[in-house]
Amino acid sequence: MLHVPSTIRAFASVFSREGYELYIVGGAVRDALLGKAVDDYDFATSATPEEVQGLFRRVIPTGVQHGTVTVLFQDHSFEVTTYRIDGLYTDHRRPDTIAYTRSLEEDLRRRDLTINAIALNPETGEVVDPLGGRADLKERVIRTVGSGDDRFQEDALRMVRAVRFAATLDFALLPDVAEAIRRHAPLLGQVSQERIAQELEKLMRARHPSSGWRLFRDTGLLEQFLPELEEDRETPSPVFEHLLGSCDCAPLDPPHLRWAALFHDIGKPRCCAEDEKGRHFHGHDQVSASMAEEVLGRLRFSKERIRSVAHLVRHHMFGYTSEWSDAAVRRFISRVGEEEVFLLTALRRADICSKLGRPPVLPDLDELEGRIRCMLEEGHPLTRKDLAVNGRDLMSQAGIPSGPALGIVLEELLETILDDPSMNRPETLLEIARAIYQARFHPS
Ligand code: ATP
Ligand code: MG
Numbered sequence: 477m478l479h480v481p482s483t484i485r486a487f488a489s490v491f492s493r494e495g496y497e498l499y500i501v502g503g504a505v506r507d508a509l510l511g512k513a514v515d516d517y518d519f520a521t522s523a524t525p526e527e528v529q530g531l532f533r534r535v536i537p538t539g540v541q542h543g544t545v546t547v548l549f550q551d552h553s554f555e556v557t558t559y560r561i562d563g564l565y566t567d568h569r570r571p572d573t574i575a576y577t578r579s580l581e582e583d584l585r586r587r588d589l590t591i592n593a594i595a596l597n598p599e600t601g602e603v604v605d606p607l608g609g610r611a612d613l614k615e616r617v618i619r620t621v622g623s624g625d626d627r628f629q630e631d632a633l634r635m636v637r638a639v640r641f642a643a644t645l646d647f648a649l650l651p652d653v654a655e656a657i658r659r660h661a662p663l664l665g666q667v668s669q670e671r672i673a674q675e676l677e678k679l680m681r682a683r684h685p686s687s688g689w690r691l692f693r694d695t696g697l698l699e700q701f702l703p704e705l706e707e708d709r710e711t712p713s714p715v716f717e718h719l720l721g722s723c724d725c726a727p728l729d730p731p732h733l734r735w736a737a738l739f740h741d742i743g744k745p746r747c748c749a750e751d752e753k754g755r756h757f758h759g760h761d762q763v764s765a766s767m768a769e770e771v772l773g774r775l776r777f778s779k780e781r782i783r784s785v786a787h788l789v790r791h792h793m794f795g796y797t798s799e800w801s802d803a804a805v806r807r808f809i810s811r812v813g814e815e816e817v818f819l820l821t822a823l824r825r826a827d828i829c830s831k832l833g834r835p836p837v838l839p840d841l842d843e844l845e846g847r848i849r850c851m852l853e854e855g856h857p858l859t860r861k862d863l864a865v866n867g868r869d870l871m872s873q874a875g876i877p878s879g880p881a882l883g884i885v886l887e888e889l890l891e892t893i894l895d896d897p898s899m900n901r902p903e904t905l906l907e908i909a910r911a912i913y914q915a916r917f918h919p920s
Contacts (some may be wrong), residue, residue: 865905
């Protein structure tokens with residue numbers, strides 16, 4: 477019998493005492509049957525939202541129009557949705573109307589995939605599986621509940637979900653399902669970009685997101701929401717495959733790293749030819765970074781996410797050699813930022829891993845990381861904040877007025893200490909500041 481935490485059994489008993497049914501449904505049952513850890517439970521009940529409100533003191537009507545309320549029970553908050561039958565879908569995303577039902581089986585039939593349409597009674601351990609979800613879990617296949625054509629016509633987001641589950645669970649999309657997606661892919665235009673993006677975020681946590689991206693391409697979905705990824709229409713498409721490989725090779729966290737891997741060369745087909753030695757002309761890093769900004773913006777990712785992805789893409793072309801002076805390494809850290817610099821080396825490893833087809837051995841990169849680590853431990857000054865003087869000091873003690881001159885002098889002082897950290901002393905910097913200001917703004 478599947479393990480159910482005691483809090484959830486206690487929660488279910490409140491319903492059964494009053495003659496209502498409560499089942500765990502969806503992802504929690506699917507994942508438990510796959511032997512995975514479960515931390516997020518969705519519930520379905522025969523009780524209407526009003527009836528649920530009568531059972532508990534603290535009930536928040538989070539989505540009453542869909543029959544969903546959130547119950548605060550002990551220290552937990554549980555989402556409970558009344559068994560329902562969906563009416564017509566005219567917008568290809570949400571039902572126009574819903575109707576409550578007292579039949580669990582009817583509720584399971586409105587769900588997207590058979591593996592998501594299994595219910596578990598928390599008190600008795602009984603599993604309700606009228607659509608053969610368990611058999612599909614065993615076979616490791618993605619099958620729609622009923623006809624794929626109907627399901628995708630109703631709600632086009634289900635196509636993205638089918639691919640996302642295929643990739644995250646490492647299941648096969650049944651050929652019928654893939655065919656139905658191909659037929660209905662253009663309906664994806666009706667789905668909000670935010671909802672697509674939420675599914676993409678989950679896809680990116682798969683062991684191999686590439687399998688999902690390849691399915692997106694092969695079923696025609698990619699063309700609908702991210703056509704920029706397959707702009708090199710050669711077959712096989714080298715940039716597309718390289719980006720997918722890099723994404724698979726990159727660590728899962730922080731999440732923006734895999735996105736940067738997916739986009740790092742996306743601009744190549746637009747901007748860069750190769751010279752006779754197979755080297756790419758410079759410039760694709762900037763083009764790729766702007767394309768990442770545009771695509772992620774369109775998908776309504778947060779400003780912070782867009783900024784951090786574009787930042788890594790923009791800086792990914794650094795060409796480290798052992799010849800780099802300490803000042804060059806400090807400039808590199810200063811430009812990229814202490815927090816991001818190791819993500820940039822991780823991105824480089826993913827890039828080369830994708831080209832070699834295995835994790836690379838890169839003594840140069842190891843050396844660079846070692847040097848960076850040492851400098852950070854030794855506390856080398858790297859940013860304006862680390863300067864031994866600040867703007868106020870320059871105004872009061874070097875006679876520099878506030879305004880653009882102040883910024884320029886501070887920038888030059890930063891250059892000075894990146895070159896030679898031993899200069900980072902107040903008297904020395906004030907003296908240099910006076911000299912810079914005289915020379916640049918009051919040349920005699
Ligand atoms: P996970 O939370 O791991 O991403 P999940 O299956 O729990 O997976 P949710 O989005 O939390 O996914 O949805 C919970 C359940 O609601 C699903 O398992 C499925 O039964 C149903 N469901 C979700 N979205 C849809 C949809 N677009 N169409 C039909 N049923 C859906
Ligand atoms: Mg869930």
